[in-house]
Amino acid sequence: MRVVLAEDLYLLREGLKQLLSAHGFSVVAAVDNGPDLLRALLDERPDVAVVDVRLPPTQTDEGLQAALAARRELPGLPVLVLSQHVERLYARELLADGTGGVGYLLKDRVFNAEQFVDAVRRVAAGGTAMDPDVIAKLFARSDQKVGRLTPREREVLELMAEGRSNGAIGQRLFLSESAVGKHTASIFGKLGLAASDDDNRRVLAVLAFLDGR
Amino acid sequence: MTRGLGALARGLLRGFYAVASAGLLVVHLVLFVPGLGLGLIFLLPWPIVQLRPVTNLVRRSCGDVPRPYRDRPGPPRPEADGRYRYDRMLYHSPFWPRQVGYLNWVLGDPATWRDVGWMLLNPVVGVVLGAGPAALVIAGLTVAFATGYWIAVGLALIALGVVVAPAALRAHDSWTRRMLGPRDEVGSLKAWLGLRFMTLVRLAALGGLTVVTAGLAVLSAAALALFAVGVVGTIPENAALTRRVTEIRRRLAEQWSGVSIQTPYRPEPPLPPRRPDGLYAVGDNLYKSTGWTRFFQRLEWIWHDPATWRDLLWTVTDPFVGGALVLMSAGAVGYGFLGVALPALLRLTRVDDPPALLVLADRPTLALAAGVVLVVAGALAAPAALRWHGRWTAVLLAPTAKARLSTRVEQLTESRADATSAQAAELRRIERDLHDGAQGRLVAVGLALGAIEALIETDPAAARRLVADARESTARALAELRDLVRGVRPPVLAERGLVEAVRALALDSPVPATVAGGLAGRVPEPVESAVYFAVSEALVNAAKHAAASTVEIAFAHHDGVLTAVVEDDGRGGADPAVGSGLRGMRHRLSAFDGTVRVVSPAGGPTTVTLEVPCALFSPKTSTSSARDSSNS
Numbered sequence: 001m002r003v004v005l006a007e008d009l010y011l012l013r014e015g016l017k018q019l020l021s022a023h024g025f026s027v028v029a030a031v032d033n034g035p036d037l038l039r040a041l042l043d044e045r046p047d048v049a050v051v052d053v054r055l056p057p058t059q060t061d062e063g064l065q066a067a068l069a070a071r072r073e074l075p076g077l078p079v080l081v082l083s084q085h086v087e088r089l090y091a092r093e094l095l096a097d098g099t100g101g102v103g104y105l106l107k108d109r110v111f112n113a114e115q116f117v118d119a120v121r122r123v124a125a126g127g128t129a130m131d132p133d134v135i136a137k138l139f140a141r142s143d144q145k146v147g148r149l150t151p152r153e154r155e156v157l158e159l160m161a162e163g164r165s166n167g168a169i170g171q172r173l174f175l176s177e178s179a180v181g182k183h184t185a186s187i188f189g190k191l192g193l194a195a196s197d198d199d200n201r202r203v204l205a206v207l208a209f210l211d212g213r
Numbered sequence: 214m215t216r217g218l219g220a221l222a223r224g225l226l227r228g229f230y231a232v233a234s235a236g237l238l239v240v241h242l243v244l245f246v247p248g249l250g251l252g253l254i255f256l257l258p259w260p261i262v263q264l265r266p267v268t269n270l271v272r273r274s275c276g277d278v279p280r281p282y283r284d285r286p287g288p289p290r291p292e293a294d295g296r297y298r299y300d301r302m303l304y305h306s307p308f309w310p311r312q313v314g315y316l317n318w319v320l321g322d323p324a325t326w327r328d329v330g331w332m333l334l335n336p337v338v339g340v341v342l343g344a345g346p347a348a349l350v351i352a353g354l355t356v357a358f359a360t361g362y363w364i365a366v367g368l369a370l371i372a373l374g375v376v377v378a379p380a381a382l383r384a385h386d387s388w389t390r391r392m393l394g395p396r397d398e399v400g401s402l403k404a405w406l407g408l409r410f411m412t413l414v415r416l417a418a419l420g421g422l423t424v425v426t427a428g429l430a431v432l433s434a435a436a437l438a439l440f441a442v443g444v445v446g447t448i449p450e451n452a453a454l455t456r457r458v459t460e461i462r463r464r465l466a467e468q469w470s471g472v473s474i475q476t477p478y479r480p481e482p483p484l485p486p487r488r489p490d491g492l493y494a495v496g497d498n499l500y501k502s503t504g505w506t507r508f509f510q511r512l513e514w515i516w517h518d519p520a521t522w523r524d525l526l527w528t529v530t531d532p533f534v535g536g537a538l539v540l541m542s543a544g545a546v547g548y549g550f551l552g553v554a555l556p557a558l559l560r561l562t563r564v565d566d567p568p569a570l571l572v573l574a575d576r577p578t579l580a581l582a583a584g585v586v587l588v589v590a591g592a593l594a595a596p597a598a599l600r601w602h603g604r605w606t607a608v609l610l611a612p613t614a615k616a617r618l619s620t621r622v623e624q625l626t627e628s629r630a631d632a633t634s635a636q637a638a639e640l641r642r643i644e645r646d647l648h649d650g651a652q653g654r655l656v657a658v659g660l661a662l663g664a665i666e667a668l669i670e671t672d673p674a675a676a677r678r679l680v681a682d683a684r685e686s687t688a689r690a691l692a693e694l695r696d697l698v699r700g701v702r703p704p705v706l707a708e709r710g711l712v713e714a715v716r717a718l719a720l721d722s723p724v725p726a727t728v729a730g731g732l733a734g735r736v737p738e739p740v741e742s743a744v745y746f747a748v749s750e751a752l753v754n755a756a757k758h759a760a761a762s763t764v765e766i767a768f769a770h771h772d773g774v775l776t777a778v779v780e781d782d783g784r785g786g787a788d789p790a791v792g793s794g795l796r797g798m799r800h801r802l803s804a805f806d807g808t809v810r811v812v813s814p815a816g817g818p819t820t821v822t823l824e825v826p827c828a829l830f831s832p833k834t835s836t837s838s839a840r841d842s843s844n845s
Binding site: 053054059060061083084085087088089090092107108111112137 | 687688691692698704705707708709713717720721
C-alpha cells in the first residue's frame with residue numbers, strides 16, 4: 001500500500017517511516033512542508049496520506065489545508081491527519097465532504113502501533129478513524145437525547161463514532177456481533193436516525209447529530 | 214339637525230380646550246423662563262411632562278389621536294462596578310444620569326415641541342373652529358330675540374352656525390391630529406428651523422450657566438480670602454465644588470458643541486506608607502492621625518494640581534467670554550424680537566405704551582426692520598457661537614499637554630504593573646506544572662527503562678509490565694503538556710486566529726454558543742490571546758454561574774477598536790467585585806488599554822463587552838497561496 005507522509009520533525013518522520021514500512025506499507029514520499037505535500041499528493045496519488053496538521057512554512061494548519069485541497073482535486077483521497085491536539089472544528093472540516101476515507105488522531109496514538117496501523121488501514125479502505133479524544137469531547141456536552149442511552153449503548157456509540165465496525169465493537173466489548181447490531185438499532189432509534197449498515201455514514205450521522213443542535 | 218347640534222356642543226368643548234391651552238402656555242412660560250434663562254435647566258422637563266395628561270385628554274376627545282411620545286427611559290442601572298454610565302461618563306450616584314437622561318428624553322422628543330406649538334396656536338384656532346359655530350348661533354339668537362326686527366338675519370345666522378358646525382369640528386379635529394399626532398418625518402425647513410431653535414435654547418441655557426459660574430467665582434474668592442486668614446479647609450471644598458461644575462460644562466461642551474474635553478485632574482494619591490516611627494509624611498510635615506494626613510494630602514494634591522488654578526481662572530473669565538458669545542447670538546435674537554421688533558409692531562398696530570426697550574422708539578418701521586435683522590443675524594450666528602463656546606471652554610478646562618502626558622504615564626505604569634505581575638504569575642504556574650507533572654513523569658519513565666534493562670533477560674514478564682507502565686507515563690506526560698500548551702496559547706488560536714479559535718471554543722462549550730461577525734485580518738498575537746482567554750472566561754461563567762441556555766458571541770472591528778460581545782440569556786447578577794474571573798479579564802486586557810464592561814441586572818441577561826484598541830493585519834499569505842494553488 002502506497003503512503004505519502006508529511007511531518008516536519010525529522011525524528012518523528014523517520015520513526016513513522018520505519019513503523020509504516022515494518023507493517024508492509026511503502027512510503028513513496030516523505031515531505032516536511034505544505035506546498036511539497038500538496039504536490040506529492042497530486043503527483044503520487046497514494047493509497048493513503050499520513051499528514052501532520054501543523055507544517056512549515058506558516059507553522060499553522062498548513063498540513064490540514066493541503067490535505068483538504070488535495071481532496072478537492074481527488075475526491076475521496078484517503079487522509080489520516082495527526083496532531084498534537086484534537087479540535088472538533090478540524091474533525092468537522094475533514095468529515096464535511098461526506099465521502100469518508102478520513103482519520104484524525106492524536107500523535108500519541110502511534111505509541112500503540114497495532115491500533116495506529118489499524119486506523120491507517122481503515123482510512124485507506126475508505127472508512128473513518130476519529131480519535132477517542134474527539135469523541136469524548138462530543139459526549140462531554142450534556143445532551144438530553146444522548147442522556148437517554150444506557151451506559152452500554154453509550155459505549156457502543158463511542159466506538160461506533162471512532163469508526164469501528166460492529167464486529168470490532170463486539171470484540172472490544174466482548175459482545176456478539178448481533179448483540180452489537182441490536183444496540184446500534186436501539187441507538188439510532190433513540191437518536192432519531194435512520195439505521196444504516198455503512199460504517200462511514202454512521203459516523204457522519206453521529207457527528208452531524210452532535211454538531212447540528 | 215341633531216348632528217349639527219351635537220357638533221355645536223362638541224365644538225364648545227373644543228373652545229374650552231383652547232382657553233385651557235392658553236392657560237397651559239402661561240404655566241409653561243412661568244417655569245420655562247427661569248429654567249432657560251437662569252440655567253436651571255432641570256426645571257425644564259418637569260412642567261412639560263406634568264402637562265402631558267392635558268394634551269392627552271385633548272387627543273382622546275378629538276378622535277383618539279395616538280400619542281406620539283417616545284417611551285420614558287428606564288431608571289439608570291448600575292454597572293458591574295456599582296457606577297452609573299451615561300454617554301461617556303461614569304457617575305457614582307444615579308442622580309445625574311437620571312436627570313440628564315430625563316432632560317434629553319423630554320427635550321429631544323419632537324412631540325414636546327409640537328405640544329408647545331399647539332399651545333401657542335390653539336387659543337386662536339381652537340376658539341375660531343371650535344366655539345365659532347356656537348358663537349354664530351348665540352349671535353343669531355341675540356339678534357332674533359333682542360332686536361326683534363332682524364329675525365330673518367338671526368335665523369339665518371343660527372342655521373349657518375348649525376350647518377357649519379360639523380365641518381368646523383372636522384376641520385378642528387384634523388388640525389389637532391396633525392399638530393398632536395405622531396408624525397413620520399419633519400420637513401427639511403422645519404428641521405432646519407428646529408435645529409436653529411435647539412441651538413438657541415442651548416446657548417441660552419449656557420448663558421444661564423454662566424451666571425452660575427459667576428457665582429462660583431465669587432465663592433472661590435471668598436474661599437481664598439478665608440484661606441488667607443487661616444481657614445484652610447475652604448480650599449479643598451471649594452475646589453471639589455468647582456470641579457463638579459466644570460465637569461458638567463465639559464460634558465455639555467461635548468454633547469452640545471461637539472468639543473470633546475478630557476478630565477484634566479490628577480488622580481488622588483493613596484495614603485502614604487507609615488514611617489518606621491509610626492507617623493505619616495506629607496511634604497515636610499509629619500502627622501500622627503490618618504484623618505489629618507488625608508486632609509493635608511488632599512490639600513496638597515488640589516493645591517499643586519495646575520487644573521485647579523485653570524478652573525479658577527475659567528470661573529473668573531467665563532462670565533465675560535462665554536457671556537459675550539451668548540449675547541452675540543441668543544441675546545441678539547431675544548433683544549431683536551422682544552426689545553425692538555415686538556414693541557415696534559405693537560406701535561404700528563396702535564397699541565399704547567409698548568414696553569420701552571426700544572432704541573429707535575420714534576421710528577417704528579425702521580425699528581421693526583432692525584429687529585428682524587437682529588433676529589436673523591443672531592439665529593444665523595448661533596451654531597458658530599455654540600461651537601466657539603465649546604472651544605472657549607476647552608481652552609482652560611481641557612488638560613494641558615503636560616497633564617495629559619502625566620495621566621498617560623500613570624495609566625501606563627499601572628497597566629505595566631498589572632501585565633508584569635500577571636506574566637510572572639503565569640510563568641510561576643507553568644514552572645510548577647512542568648515540575649509537578651511532565652518532568653516527574655519523564656523521570657519515572659527513565660527509572661522504568663533502567664529497571665527494564667536489568668529485568669529484560671531475567672524476568673521478561675515483569676519487564677513487559679514495566680514497558681506498559683512507561684508507555685502509560687509518556688502518554689500522561691504528553692496529555693499534561695498538551696493542557697499546558699492550551700493554557701499558554703491554544704494551538705487552534707495559533708493556527709486559525711481569534712474568531713475560528715472562539716468558534717472551536719463554542720463547539721466545546723456545554724452551553725450552545727453561536728459566533729457572529731468576522732474580522733478582516735489577524736489580530737496582533739498578544740491581543741489575540743488576551744481576548745481569547747477573556748471570551749473563554751465569559752463563556753465559562755455563562756455556563757457555570759448564569760445557568761444560561763444559549764450564548765451569543767459577536768466580533769467587530771471599527772475605528773481601530775476590536776470589540777467582542779458575549780451575551781447570554783441566563784439569570785444575570787454577575788458582579789466583578791465578587792468573581793475573580795471578571796477582574797482577571799480586566800487585568801489581562803488593561804495591558805493593551807482594553808476595557809471590560811459587564812451589564813448584568815438580576816434576572817439577566819448578562820452582556821460582557823470587551824474592547825481593545827488594536828490594528829488588524831493581513832493574514833500570512835502562504836496559507837492562501839496553498840488554497841489558491843488547489844484551484845489552478
